[in-house]
Amino acid sequence: MTTSGSNDYATFRRALRRCAPSLVRPLPWIEHPDPWAVLVSEVMLQQTQVSRVVGPWSRFVEAFATPTACANAPLSSVLRLWAGLGYHRRAKALHDAARMIRDEFAGVVPRETSQLRRLPGVGEYTANAVASFAFKERVAVVDTNVARVLARALANRPLSAPEARAMSQRLLGRGESASFNQAMLDLGAQFCRSVPLCASCPVARVCRWRLEGGADPAPRSAGVSRPQSRFEGSDRQVRGRILAQLRGSSLSTAALLARLDGAEPARCRLVLDGLIRDGLVERRGRGVQLAGS
16 A cells, blocks of 8 residues: 555544653743744754754853844854854854844744745745744644654655655644644654654554554655764864864964864865855954854
């Protein structure tokens, strides 16, 4: 069987709603009343484990309680608060998004997905997540976790990205959509993992893959991410080390390279040039510093 009928959707929907309270994770941005706080969490969660986001998110929204506060701050302040999250281009994108919200949306996070997607660093998933969780819009949220659940529990076959989006939207049904989207995310994060915990999964009895068997359909489905490249010894690691040094103060290029002991100087110069092109670091005289310092 290669398609899911209406009964399959209704059965799975009921099973998930019954177990949803037991899936809730104590994350500070869940049910948060401020759309800006929700947007910050969604940008930070891109490519970053939840456990690493809680602390930086709390410090960030305390320092920048509104988009305008973030927009009015120098980028260097945003980069300093981004410590520990990696992928620092997201910090610049969030700062640019805050400036757009200040200048084009009167300091108020827009609620329409079409407007949200205009913001730097906001793609389809992030726009839908903010629209759903902050504004209770009836849009499905499909990330890696949700894509695994759909491919295994509903379809028992690999899904294309458009199929996954359509299936998730149909699965919402008529009930409250934000809590349902959150339950899907929680189920995927805690049970329907890359190595699934089927024996203890609360919806295992209605999962088509568990009932019908066959090869795991999740790894071949659109939306299921591939393993990240090795961090140790990578350019990403060198970028992080450079930014960590510059969070303290500006440095001459020679002093910066001296602090990156163990890293090849020629490679460090190339990585530094990349950070400058990305707008995260800037030159001042013979030195370098975080952009906007």
